[in-house]
Amino acid sequence: MQRNHNHTTIVTIEKVIDETPTVRTLVFSDDVMSNVLPGQFAMVWIPGVNELPMSVMITREPGKAAFTVRKHGPASTGLFNIKEGQQIGIRGPYGNSFDLKEGKLLLVGGGTGLVPMMRLLSFVKPTDDVTVLIGAKSKDEVFFEEFANSMLENNSHKVLVSTDDGSYGEKGFVTDLVEKLVNESHFDGVYVCGPEIMMYKTVQSAHSRNMFVQASLERMMKCGVGICGSCCVGEDLVCRDGTVFDGEHLSSNKEFGHFYRNKAGILEKY
């Protein structure tokens, strides 16, 4: 019987990789998840704890996929603490994916927002000229820099890091770097995932210069399939209409970059 993507499938964690003191990658075997499009996500069940939306991370091995999780509240800490050999449930993949452009590309990832960017990297063409920007709070929290470099070894490319405290790479917000780069040259495609304010600024920088830009949004998610309504941003449902939206569309959304909804659905300011 074909797998029903809304039904929970149980997978066993085969490998746990510490990326930073607060970020881990959990690797498992699953053909469906190993082949998802960049930007798609899964609903991940941590038995006895909670269920969370997670972007699907790539691995270098066929048939394998991963999640890269930052420990935060109870749910993500539960996932962070899963050991090799333990089981989790997954459903999906859900959501749309990034539109791949060719030529000069700019990928901007903040924190675990790098996950969909890594999958996007596995789709770039050898002829693309790729710049990856990694934003982190401090040197301790930088991850995937080497991975990005090795993914792009056959491309003309740059991987740049900025840290808020200047302990590594450029000092400052990654959005300052974005502003500088889009001012200097034209990109055929700009892609961003990370904290919403960072996405908002990146979209503004690129869209105001008529560059094609897409962001992968994050909202409170319960169902992941467009039933519960908890993930709405204006008229859009992130789980079903997104998570990836065009800069053109986002610039007319009143809530993007300004408001989010809490667990009871009340609109709050960022």
Add this chain to the structure above:
Amino acid sequence: MNQLLYSKPSSLFKVETSLATSIGQIQLDRPVMLASGILGISLDVFNRLYRSGAGAVVTKSLSTEPWEGYPNPTIFGVKGGGWINAVGLSNPGAPNFAKMIEPNQDVPIVVSLVGSIPEDFEFMIKQFENCKVTAYELNLSCPHVAKVGLEVGDDPELVRKIVTTSKNSTDVPIIAKVGLGTTHYLNTVGTAIDSGIDAITAINTVRAMAIDVETQRPILSNKFGGLSGTPIKPIALRCVYEISSKYDIPIIGCGGVSTWEDAVEFFLAGASAIQLGSAVGDNWINVFGEINNGILEYMKRKNYSSIKEMVGLAKKS
């Protein structure tokens, strides 16, 4: 009497086929409504659903104060189709919600309310005084939250007091949403009618659960949830047929509608409108337009000019 002459006026002269329907005092341009609890927390989304063909939208069931609901997993896709959910009535609370929908002029909004005592309903209805509300729907049937929903629906004395108090608090029509509890739902319907209710929505989700065989635990954080979607359609249809056979009250059919044929089945069983929720998860927002078109074509083929002509036809034998 010549059947041909009298039973089908539309075959004698051209009558415009219309999807408009009335549920007692409630008038809708289209008979397919969004069920409570689905996509219901933003006015912008309501606008979008209305543009997509929903005849009205029912809000999430609102409580007097904001509720976060249960932790995830709150929803589970059943292998053969359908969903089990225990969202736990998460909602921003009636006062916040009323503020959000105050600007609304265009969308027919049915406000769904949940509470444990008559005063809860009185308080909540007051919040909507400055809003354009098409009707209130009293949720007497949520199967997975204690002290409200089914626990209220199962208590005839409480149903009587809540309906009476709500009726006394507003002139806007009031609907009672019933489901399968320990009290026979037909008795709950009877009590609600005696207390002055304007219409009935039948049914809510049916109490259910799912267990994962690998980890050997219930999947939903709340263990039990409500089953919705195509698996419950035959049950919901039976309930609508039973209510319309026993009582003379406008009915809204709800449970497992995903195609125009399902909707027409409910009309034939005695419903004047239908609500759907799970089908949005399966077929997304286009489902409203698709079902409207299907009903319209069926009506033209069968020479009906209004939904009303179809209501209850399956009982003619």
